[in-house]
Amino acid sequence: MKLGIMQPYLFPYLGYMQLIKYCDEWIVFDDVQYISRGWVNRNRIIHPSKLEALYISVPVKLDSHNDKIKDVLIDISSDYINKIMGQLESSYKKRAPYYKEVSTLIEECLKGRKEKLLDLHIYSLEKICDYIGIEFKYKIFSEMNIDLPVINDPGEWAPYISNSEGADVYVNPPGGKDLFNQSLFDSLGVSLEFLSANFKEYNQKKKSFLPGLSIIDIMMFNSTDEIQTMLSDFNIN
Secondary structure, three states: OEEEEEOOOOOOEHHHHHHHHHOOEEEEOOOOEOOOOOOOOEEEEEOOOOOOEEEEEOOEEOOOOOOEHHHOEEOOOOOHHHHHHHHHHHHHOOOOOOHHHHHHHHHHHHHHOOOEHHHHHHHHHHHHHHHHOOOOOEEEHHHOOOOOOOOOOHHHHHHHHHHHHOOOEEEEOHHHHHHOOHHHHHHHOOEEEEEEEOOOOOOOOOOOOOOOOEHHHHHHHOOHHHHHHHHOOEEEO
16 A cells, blocks of 8 residues: 655645555645645745746634644635635636636635635645546544654654555655655565656746646646646656
8 A cells, every 4th residue: 555645735736646646545744833935825826927936825823833734724814715716817817728617626625615724725635636537535644543653753754654554655755855764664664655746848828837836727727638647747766
């Protein structure tokens, strides 16, 4: 069984979705500190007029800088849904062939869960996975009650959780290579793999291509069949 463990991202990039498709089980790693200005409450789309990315974000309310992702609330006093939908309209309505169906999907995601940021993450991943045609079998870490040894290093979470779940393989993006101790995985009988996405260009109706944007951008410009091809275009090492 191949296991993926990731913090929840807002409308994540292609590599995140490739991991979900490649893994047999997914753990939403929510019992860790929320980091401001990360990917938990924001992501990037194309800019309507400039050759750069534009951030969309969901505003949050924090009790302290130590709040965990599972406890973060959305600031529903902000008109963030209309703001995001306006950004999508400006960036995509006149250029993206799948604007109508994708904007409807994103609006449904945003309106479907209004209080906890984690609920929005999970609901939107369910809806997007259903739209692009991949299975999303997940567990929420904070609800699993796993009996783990004392964690002394951030790189120990993945091997110990994998061992507890009976996973043969743990899969991570390549950016985490320096985090992990191969010998610990070996001692627990868990293979360690890294999935690297291949960002093939598609027509964004811009002078130059911007890779690594939110899955929203890919859905705006590509059919679900084309997206399926992209989801299978990666390297494992």
